[in-house]
Amino acid sequence: GQQLNQSPQSMFIQEGEDVSMNCTSSSIFNTWLWYKQDPGEGPVLLIALYKAGELTSNGRLTAQFGITRKDSFLNISASIPSDVGIYFCAGRARETSGSRLTFGEGTQLTVNP
Amino acid sequence: NAGVTQTPKFRVLKTGQSMTLLCAQDMNHEYMYWYRQDPGMGLRLIHYSVGEGTTAKGEVPDGYNVSRLKKQNFLLGLESAAPSQTSVYFCASSQILGYTFGSGTRLTVV
Numbered sequence: 586g587q588q589l590n591q592s593p594q595s596m597f598i599q600e601g602e603d604v605s606m607n608c609t610s611s612s613i614f615n616t617w618l619w620y621k622q623d624p625g626e627g628p629v630l631l632i633a634l635y636k637a638g639e640l641t642s643n644g645r646l647t648a649q650f651g652i653t654r655k656d657s658f659l660n661i662s663a664s665i666p667s668d669v670g671i672y673f674c675a676g677r678a679r680e681t682s683g684s685r686l687t688f689g690e691g692t693q694l695t696v697n698p
Numbered sequence: 699n700a701g702v703t704q705t706p707k708f709r710v711l712k713t714g715q716s717m718t719l720l721c722a723q724d725m726n727h728e729y730m731y732w733y734r735q736d737p738g739m740g741l742r743l744i745h746y747s748v749g750e751g752t753t754a755k756g757e758v759p760d761g762y763n764v765s766r767l768k769k770q771n772f773l774l775g776l777e778s779a780a781p782s783q784t785s786v787y788f789c790a791s792s793q794i795l796g797y798t799f800g801s802g803t804r805l806t807v808v
Contacts, residue, residue: 591740594738618796620796625801625802626801626802627702627788627790627799627800627801627802628741628788628797628799629799630796630797630798633795633796673740673741682748682754683729683746683747683748683754684729684748684792684794685731685743685746685756686797688733688740688741688742689740690738690739690740691740
């Protein structure tokens with residue numbers, strides 16, 4: 586089946602620093618999504634990408650759909666304490682039934698004030 | 699504007715007991731999903747549904763059953779709970795694009 590490798594698994598940073606994380610896939614995806622999960626809550630959609638090479642921003646967050654269609658990147662600029670949480674990448678292949686997503690294992694982000 | 703509602707939020711079961719987790723969505727979404735989340739393993743798909751009256755197996759379906767009798771509800775059943783089913787369970791719904799998740803059910807099987 587499809588597999589997503591997300592890295593890093595965890596990050597410990599100081600407030601104000603920039604953050605980068607990425608996902609790579611064993612197969613081609615036609616949609617990449619990035620989610621954030623706060624403690625005790627379900628994941629919430631941050632950014633959706635639909636085209637190879639696409640670069641999309643949402644406030645301090647920027648995500649890119651890799652040219653090869655097998656990877657995606659998420660950057661967070663000038664981190665703040667409320668950025669703490671787990672970030673998941675998710676991808677969808679064109680042939681997937683039921684609009685199913687494959688999720689990465691998550692990146693646990695800790696921001697020290 | 700409730701979105702996706704999961705009940706219960708917490709539950710402790712003894713090995714061998716059964717229970718049903720309820721997921722309800724008010725967005726008229728066609729697709730619904732059940733995932734489990736375990737430390738270091740991300741979100742794994744248990745079962746999903748592409749519409750009322752339909753269900754299909756996901757990545758880790760063993761030990762679980764589901765039903766979608768009404769479009770807005772998706773039920774996840776555990777017939778005989780095992781400690782390996784201790785996890786956080788998330789329901790999600792989707793029309794075409796990104797999912798909307800519920801806030802989860804934390805299940806402990808002792």
